Amino acid sequence: MKTSTRRPALVIAGERIRAGQSRELELPFGESYLGTPQSIPVYVIAARKSGPRVFITSTIHGDELNGLGIVRALLYEKPPKLVKGTLIFIPVVNIHGLERHTRYMPDRRDLNRCFPGSATGSQTRRLAHAIYTEIIRQCDYGIDFHSAAVRRTNYPNVRANTRDSGTRMLAKVFGGELIVNSNGPDGSLRRTAVDAGVPTIILEAGEVWKIEPSVVEVGVRGCQNVLRALGMLEGRPQPPSFQIIADKTVWVRSDQGGILGFHVRPGQLVRQGEGLATVYSIFGQEQTSLICPVDGMVLGMTTMPAVSPGGPVCNIAVIPPKNYDRIVMKMAKRSEDNLYSRAQEDLSTSIAVQDINGGSNS
């Protein structure tokens, strides 16, 4: 860890953060058409004792609100009593997207493809630059919250560049069942942060426009696990029943248009050759079955019951066959009140899951 008592003081938006302070700040990044200054709300908690600096960000895509719910729960329901170090929260990075009901910025750019940004670039690059220079570069670790794209849901999964040792540690101690090893897209916050030597992970969980209770619980527990592992909070991290690191994911697509009947739910383990969904005609006649091409876990799926040729239906995290049976056994031993069992149940409540003979599977 690169923390040191001689490191420069934490200064955000020109304000020096002193030991023992908890405070709200406004990070300026632009102006409106009317010339009004624009800024992002930031909340900082600094322990009396120095230690790691961790940022927690959400809603970099303006329609992804689960992370906002996680930050709110962390701050107002279970406020962290830090033993050491500093926590920086940005519950809504893309304030424009949230206000305008869109993933994107007003200049139609994706903020999560514009890091590290530029002080003299487009509106979006200027916002990325403010976050990068004032927050990311001053931190030691980061957690960024996301949800699935519109009309899809994701089983809670951590995405991390597991070849970077600090990022791998962070991903593992967060304590999710599923970690997907990937660098992240060019220009994304997490890839840029890791390249700058700041280990950063994302949680991908749930749907857009929702704050889902079990996703919030997964996020809160994950953040607390990370802070405990870093010695910033008292207590021991809560490990999951099992943990998979998947190096590969595959989308299963339909070749025909029609109405979907799903046979799996988010987070379910599936064998190669097992039916994932059946495509029916609009009059209910069976057209085709979508078969799982690998052994894996359902990482994400469409929530849209109608599909056209090429439409993505299920995203599968590939599990090496040698690990599959062990994971099946561990999953079977999970209790009903296990957090991930509940998340699996919650995320499939609005999806009609039928068994292969047409009966209800829920």
Ligand SMILES: [Zn+2]
């Ligand atoms: Zn996102």
